Amino acid sequence: MNSTSSKDSIDATVRGHHLLCLLAFESTQQYGEFASAFASMKALYLSPDSTFEVVVGNDDACAVCDYYSKEVGCTSPEDGPEPRVRSLDEMVLGILGMKPGIWKTREIHSRLSTLTPQRTDSVCGHCPWHLSGGCSKRLFDSIGKL
Template sequence: MALAIGLRGHHLLCLLGYRGMGYSAQFCENMTAIYETLRSQPETLIRIVLGPDDLCAAYPKDQESHCEGRTVYQRDAEIVEKLGLQVGMERSWSSICTQVAKHVAPSDIGHLCATCRWQSYGVCAEGVRIIAEGGELPAVPDKQAQ
């Protein structure tokens, strides 16, 4: 059986809003690969981790990392609690999406993710709305086609 993808709390919501934007080309390649795996294989196991995860692993080494920041850990803890999950749990991506649909409203993103630089784009709130309405997340836009 495949290993679970390790994700920290706030990345459970970030992935819902991922539309191909990120910190570097390498970061986007990694996030796109994880996003598309979860989109196409929703029974993929996710392990909730404390601290840097499989997305943080591709954070650019030449940029100031926020992965160990206090506010990031606080955001992780608040989101994990809101979803009724715990660090160390393994759940399928579809199960996590069910928890999001039950416990998070698009309007919660403004509070939960107030300090996030990506929050103002509105894509995470849109992702929460799509999941809450039972929809499917869109494919990541092809950058070459734009």
């Protein structure tokens, strides 16, 4: 199935790699505006009836992130620079068989169910959150509850 065609009623704009990060995120891990935005996005994601604009580029989380620059995008020393993050967005969309566009979350959920830890490790293997442990378990625990 392809992305839905309407841009009406978009609940959130989400960059590709955050489709995995959001599911592994726990609101107790971080505090502040970014964590609040991520928690809100995750709540929308867990609902099958939300509508996401999926992008390769900055999203609603980046908009409140201390590392986001309007000029160059992501400046995080761990995740950036922006071209690297966009490559990660594309890799995650690739393993989900998705393209940027408007998606109902239930459509994304069905694609998540096809993932394996081996496939996500191939994309997330470099990430400090992943390397700190527990991320993959939280991700697949969340997928199992969708």
